[in-house]
Amino acid sequence: MAIDHVCISVPKSKHDEVVSFYLKSLAPLRYVEIMRFEGMVGLGADGVPDFWISAKEDANEKGQTHVAFTTKERALVQSFYEEALKAGATSNGPPGPRPHYTPTYYGAFVLDPVGNNVEAVCHCEAEAAK
Template sequence: MIDHSGLSVSDFEAAKAFYSAALAPLGSRYLFTVPPEHTEGVAVGGFGQDRPQFWIHAGAAQSPPVHFAFTAASRAQVDAFHAAALAAGGTDNGAPGLRPHYHPDYYGAFVLDPDGNNIEAVCHAPDATT
């Protein structure tokens, strides 16, 4: 349903480093910097797997903070996302685990990014070990 989205970040380079680390376990990476002549000098860049789908741009931090949930192919990816995001300076906002109040197979983890946005990785696949 959503083709791409993004958010304003208070420190572009810090956010770029954070999201590069946090999204890597999900198979995403920093793919593209928009040339500054197209953005009036504002730093703008996109993350994704084969095309940019999540964008950041320099500016004031989102107010109020927002929530983004990224798709994970497995529960192991959710776990790896959480660990990588914390190692990159994120703040724990919900350890990896089942959230049956959302759906019986909802397995997610939450971190706050450097600007306080609630960033999540979620897997909806049933656990292969049960």
Template sequence: MLDHVGIPVSDFARAKAFYAQSLAPLGIGLVMEVTPEQTGNGSTAGFGSEGKPYFWFGDDGRPSLHTHVAFVADSRAKVDAFHAAALAAGGRDNGAPGLRPHYHENYYGAFVLDPDGHNIEAVCHLPG
């Protein structure tokens, strides 16, 4: 099952205004923003509903055609296994398995770049 998706944008403020207005009729709004200091990259915004961001976009300052897809894992061990399997299959590490408390206290994820450079993640939201 998909947990969330992310797309690159060329103008963060413009995208935030666009999605805030266009997704409001669907009951989808801004749930979370992550700063460049927290990501080590650019600003990101997570839109969703009921407190759960599931549509993300961001501007890391570089033009990009790459997307981000995160798959739900029901344990941290499966996140670890995903990361190892993806590296063995030829993926490149883009973030070792570990906690990402800037998202929430139990956010445990791992990131790899697929052969085309797309950022693929497995994430577990359950406590350790």
């Protein structure tokens, strides 16, 4: 079963900063803003808002969510990581194989501006050298 959508809650005071962070970081994965409501922004690729960012008065200043975005190209994992760092993320694990998860697992991890653990992952064989 696939995940339909994920929503993270962030402090109202950091909502715009966090939305900007995700728009920049997820651009290599074709994520854009699709919907916006009072205190809620829905991002997604292919017209589907599957990642929501909610502004809450009582949200924890330190994120506690882990979300992994999938891609079919390892190069896009690298692009996500680079864009996330440029957008203000902190590295939580550079791009690379994670064979302790599965033999083809290739991922990168960052912490967003409020400390949520965000990952881009590719479940494919390494591309052949050209």
